[in-house]
Amino acid sequence: MRQQCLFLCLCVFVGFVQNAKILSIFPMHSHSHFTLGFNLLQEMAKRGHQITFISPYPQKKPLKNFRDISIANIKPALDELKKELFRLEDGSPIDNFRYMSKMGRAFTELGLASEEVQNLLKSKNETFDVILIEHFYNEAQFALGHHFNAPVVLLSPMPSSVLNNHLFANPSPSSYVHNLFAPFIQYMTLTERLKNFYYDTMMAYYQYYEELPFQKKIMEKFFPNAPPFEEILYNSSLLLMNSHPSFSDPVPHMANIIEIGGYHVLPPKKLPDDLHRYLNESKNGVVYFSMGSILKSNVLTKEKRKCFIEAFSKLKEDVLWKFDIDIEDLPPNVKILKWAPQNEILAHPNVKAFVTHGGLLSTIETIYHGKPTIGIPVFSDQKFNIAASEKFGYAIKVPFDGITEKKLTKALNEILNNPSYKENAKRRSAIMHDQQVKPIDKAIYWIEYVIRHKGAPHLHCAALDLSWYQRSMLDVLAIIAGAIFAVIFIFTFAVKTMCGKKRKTNTKLKKQ
Incomplete structure (x- = not known):
């Protein structure tokens, strides 16, 4: 009986890692990016792990098992770059990619150069069991794994793309895996596939010959004793992917790429009393409007x-508008909020529709709570997110550059009065909720898995040890093509030789 109890205890605790020391860096100056890291790490701290979190948003009140390292000093420099975001609405996918690369180099270098991070790097008493890094144009920071002799887990704030597929040799054919910066959906036309191939090729070229060389210089500057950049780049243990078939395309993933x-x-927290009362007392329902944390509303022209x-x-409905500045002479049905608890607002049953820029986190929260959407995409993956939302039947796109009162009014009337949008939103929501394991439990399990298995090298794919032409079978195809050419050449030569001999024989016979 005693042995049986011991066996049951082992079954319960197998796979459980307690009190691991985790260093995480989410350097992007964006509250939505910060949220991705904080919500996961806060939960890990509650489960007993010791968290050290590098971000531009330190907590005002200390949390148990949670140490903040602030890089808030990078904000002013990046605020200047953010002002360019609204100009990207008409930019090509390549323009968007290059702009984000420019921003990435800035926050990567500024983050590593900050005094707080330098103190951490110079400390001889710091040890960690795993390094969790948000991967977003910051490959130089992968060297933190070598510096602290710990495995690296990457977390992508977006689905698989040209930005991260190469790190794990993840297959991404341009024929059906859309470029994340292009407004295509899964089933592309011939013209779209041509464009998709062009975007993939040009971004890969830019990444290998411009983006990564910059990151290499940053790494060598702050980690002069690190191994070669290529060794650091392709040595991560795991990639946690912010994707799911309820809002992103089903595409191939390697064993060490996990969708979460x-x-x-x-779970929604309690709303502030005044906001709770406002939402409850709205007789005709509420439309919520927000352009996210990066796209500040005060950049909008008059x-x-x-x-x-x-x-x-x-509208007969009330409008709750997250806006950064006060506006005079507002209609009586419009209320301005300078800060809004978006998850809690969308969870309220009296919210009828969401007007959004189509950022990925907003898209996920929209589907999670089953709200119909008007999408006003501006840059990066927002155009695809809204295109996919339209395909799923719960959204209407209104291009930012071509916004007019007439177009907005038409879209609002359609989304609020046609029940099919709400029905389709609820259908997508049901798909997201129908999972065997909660996504956050899945994420924590795999981070602990990497700790348990010392970096999980058994998940390393052999494709990473091959050259690009070997992975594409170009060397094999060259041999096959050479063999076919040789056979054709020999056959042609033999035929010509035989025909030549036959002509000579016929000529001799004629002379005789």
Whole structure:
């Protein structure tokens, strides 16, 4: 009996890692990126792990098992770069990629150069069991794994793309895996596939010959004793992917690429009393409007603001608008919030629709809570997110550059009065919720898995040890092509030789 109890205890605790020391860096100056890291690490701290978190958003009140290392000093430099975001609406996918690369190099170097991070790197008493890094144009920071002699787990804030597939030799054919910066959906036309192949090729070229060389210089500057950059680049143990078939395309993934999309959505907290009362007492329901944390609303021109105000004034519904500055002469049905608890607002049953820029986290929260959407994409993956939302039947796209009061009014009337949008939103929500394991539990399990198995080298794919032409079988195809050419050449030569001899024989016979 005693042995049976011991066996049951072992079964319960197998796979459990207690009190691991975890260093995590989420350097992007964006509250949505911070949320991805904080929600996961906060939960790991609650489960007994010791967390050291490098980010631009330190906590005002200390948390148990949680140490903040602030890099808030990088904000001013990146605020200047953010002002360019609204200009990217008409930019090509390649323009978007290059802009994000420029921003990535800035926060990567500024983050590593900060005094707080330098103190951490110079300390001789710091040890960690795993390094969790948000991967977003910051490959130089992968060297933290070598510096602390710990395995590296990457977390991508977006689905698999040209940005991360090469790190794990993940297959991504341009024929059906869309470029994340292009507004294509899974089933592309011939023209779209041509464009998709072009975008993939050009971004890969830019990445290998411009982006990564910059990251290499940054790594060599801050980690002069690190191994060659290529060795650091392809040595990560695991990639946690912010994707799921409920909002992103089903595509191939290697064994060490794990989908955890939706993990950041936590159970709704209690709303502030005034906001709770506002949502409850709205007789005709509420439309929630937010352009996210990066795209500050005060960058909107007066003409565009006027379009929104006039369109909102025609609604019988109330409008809750997350806006960074006060506006005079607002219609009585519009309320401005300078800060809004988005997850809790979307969870409220009286919210009828969401007007959004289509950022991935907002898209996930929209589906999680089953809300119909009007999408106003501006840059990066937002165009695809809205295109996919339209395909799923719960969204209407209104291009940012071509916004008019008439277009907004038409879209709002359609989304609020056609029940099919709400039905389709609920259908997608059901798909997201129907999972065997909660995404956050899945994410924590795999981080602990890497710790248990000392970096999990058994998940390393042999493709990473092959050259690009070997992975594409170009060397094999060259041999096959050479063999076919040799056979054709020999056959042609033999035929010509035989024909030549036959002509000579016929000529001799004629002379005789």
